[in-house]
Amino acid sequence: MPTNKLSDNVFQIYFKKFGSCVYVIKLGKDNILLDTSSEENGQELLDGLEKLKINPRDVHIILLTHRHYDHIGNIYLFPNAKIYDYNNIHDLSLIMIRIFEVPGHTKDSLAFLYKDILFSGDTLFHNGIGRTDLPESVPEKMQDSVNKLKHLDYQFLAPGHI
Secondary structure, three states, rough: OOEEEEEEEEEEOOOOOOOOOEEEEEHHHEEEEEEEOOOHHHHHHHHOOOOOOOOHHEEEEEEEEOOOHHHHHHHHHHHOEEEEEEEHHHHOOOOOOOEEEOOOOOOEEEEEEEEEEEEEEEEEEEOOEOOOOOOOOOOOHHHHHHHHHHHOOOOOEEEOOO
């Protein structure tokens, strides 16, 4: 379970098996995860968090870019986390994280901007865009969502998959 340090308090955990990347933002005493990868990556995720000195009970917030199995498979590992997705994201009161609705890959896809890091989920990748041929996709909205993200002021793209 390799990890990358994206900034002083932001880390990427990625996996050998298929599943989304997991991003960690350490905000003071709050530990925020963006997505949780697929269930088969559970132990690797726990190992990555241990490497970052984070106990799963100390994860307070999980932000979901969308609800595909490869992004939500390990939610159960974090009993104290409040989970935010498209349905309740406007209840989130962290003013330093900007929220963007980006339908296309799914009708309820979200992206997040924290400082100069864009967490794009499965909307925008380093070398392309997410799939829009799935039953829950909205292909006619994908280009507008990609354009919205490309025009944001960010230095680092943190996609759902690398």
